[in-house]
Amino acid sequence: MTDDVVVGARFVIPDAELGERFSRASGPGGQGVNTTDSRVELSFDVVRSPSIPDDLRERVVARLRSRLVDGVITIVAREHRSQLMNREAARARLAALLLEATAPPPPRRRATKPSRGSKERRLAAKKRRAQVKRGRGGRFDD
Incomplete structure (x- = not known):
């Protein structure tokens, strides 16, 4: 079994x-949590990696600027016992993070104006609502 990280069809790390550090995880787990180094810190140098195509x-x-420290991204996993x-x-x-970060940007939205029919429907709904509110006035004048 290979431990390479496949990022879609784009590239393979x-x-x-990859750098890995192991430490003891906190939280539930009984006596085992105090003895096993099950927490994993996976680090990957995004800036200097030859695996990521330059483009x-x-x-x-x-896209990952806020998560990078000196060009390195670190992922922590501690949800499993092993x-x-x-x-x-x-x-x-x-892999999911890099796949999302390499996705092409969405197409730009083309600005449109509301149609005549949508304007008329909006105004008609406003008039109906105003009529309902006008009909409520003066009921409690005793």
């Missing part, structure tokens, strides 16, 4: 470019 690198850096499952979760999260 080899295992050698996509600028887009990734721009280290292996946390490693898989962190790698899946990294």
